Amino acid sequence: MSRSRPARVIGATVGALVILSVGVYGPATLLGPLPEATATLVTPAAGESVPFPPALPATGxxxxxxxxxxxxxxxxxxxxxxxxxxxxxxxxxxxxxxxxxxxxxxxxxxxxxxxxxxxxxxxxxxxxxxxxxxxxxxxxxxxxxxxxxxxxxxxxxxxxxxxxxxxxxxxxxxxxxxxxxxxxxxxxxxxxxxxxxxxxxxxxxxxxxxxxxxxxxxxxxxxxxxxxxxxxxxxxxxxxxxxxxxxxxxxxxxxxxxxxxxxxxxxxxxxxxxxxxxxxxxxxxxxxxxxxxxxxxxxxxxxxxxxxxxxxxxxxxxxxxxxxxxxRELPTLAQGDAYVEFSTPWGAEASGTVRTATTTYGWQAQAPGDAEVILETVSTGRAGKTVGRVTVETGGTEVTSTLVLDRTISAPGLGWRLLHPVPMISALIAADR
Structure with missing residues (x-):
């Protein structure tokens, strides 16, 4: 009897830890927040607008x-x-x-x-x-x-x-x-x-x-x-x-x-x-x-x-x-042009694209400047969800348009959540900060 008591204590402790782990791990992975998608800025293909600089004299x-x-x-x-x-x-x-x-x-x-x-x-x-x-x-x-x-x-x-x-x-x-x-x-x-x-x-x-x-x-x-x-x-x-x-x-x-x-x-x-x-x-x-x-x-x-x-x-x-x-009328931001690519740890991918085409009447003396992109946090979202905005300068004028998802980023299944504890726990810790 006395020799079996330590075994029972160890068994009870292990069982309690298993129950506790399941009780914490399960909700953390199944109900916790998802990791953020990785955002990579991209540059759309150059448009057809060719710069036409002012003609100025070389002297003086x-x-x-x-x-x-x-x-x-x-x-x-x-x-x-x-x-x-x-x-x-x-x-x-x-x-x-x-x-x-x-x-x-x-x-x-x-x-x-x-x-x-x-x-x-x-x-x-x-x-x-x-x-x-x-x-x-x-x-x-x-x-x-x-x-x-x-x-x-x-x-x-x-x-x-x-x-x-x-x-x-x-x-x-x-x-x-x-x-x-x-x-x-x-x-x-x-x-x-x-x-x-x-x-x-x-x-x-x-x-x-x-x-x-x-x-x-x-x-x-x-x-x-x-x-x-x-x-x-x-x-x-x-x-x-x-x-x-x-x-x-x-x-x-x-x-x-x-x-x-x-x-x-x-x-x-x-x-x-x-x-x-x-x-x-x-x-x-x-x-x-x-x-x-x-x-x-x-x-x-x-x-x-x-x-x-x-x-x-x-x-x-x-x-x-x-x-x-x-x-002339400058096609500053073309509808559907992608300025950011999103990828998730579970393999979903989507682009942040210009929602509405914008133009400006101005003088494109130089090639358009680098785009300034401001993004929101993205984990999942339906196609058309706003994910940020993009601003470019051309012809001396700044033009801004909303960026939206070009396709839906769906949540992963339960199996992926349970089998990937590191990103799930990391997302939970980040959400509590």
Missing amino acids: GSAVIGLATVTPDPAFPETTALDADALATTLPLAVAGTAEPLPMAAATKIVTALVVLDAKPLTLGETGPQIPITAADYQDYIDYGNSGARTVVVFPGELWTETELLQAMILGSSNNHADTLARWAFGSLDAYSAAANAWLGKQGLDGTRVADATGLNDESVGTATDLARLAGLAAADPVIGAILSQPASALVGQRGVDNTTAFLAEEGVTGITRSYTDGAGVCFLFTGQVQGPDSTYTFAGALLGEPDYDTLTSDVTALMESARAGV
């Missing part, structure tokens, strides 16, 4: 940046929108020539306009305060005129509104009006330069620096990429946009202002500033538009250091020809 410095694609609302056919907030981080569609800062001539006056409007804002349609023409302002008019620089006539004691000063500076490229605005808004030209350079830094235009309000000083320099962004900022400003689109025929005392910005409007170009100095050559900031069947694509550009106006005409014409060839 030039850049083109996409601004917006606008599909007009039938109720508001004149409505447009430019995404000015994104300009600081938007990659250019193309850059050519030197990437170094170059003298920027009257493009400096666009900095002056934006910085003054930042300090002394106007609402659209508002003329702003009346500003007296001082003796210093009149002397600027005399001095700049004697040197052959562009001016618009003023007389001491006259009153010009802020809008009128801006019109004379932007449309007429008046150097004396640039200095008048800078002194009025900041007290002195030195104070203006300090404020303008601080403003440029806040806009992320780190390759641009001003030494004056006019651009006659060759130390006022900018990179082509910065100045393309500057053109976009100017086009997006409602006050500057109104001055460019509805130029005044006359200002104080019926003094007309020649519009120096207008250039190749028949090509879809809106000039923002066009100027020449010996040190800078011909400089041109502008926006271009390509009209599609249902949408309008707008881009901003800068050409610096052009040798003459005939060359500028040829280069801008070539650019617009390339725009009309390159701007």
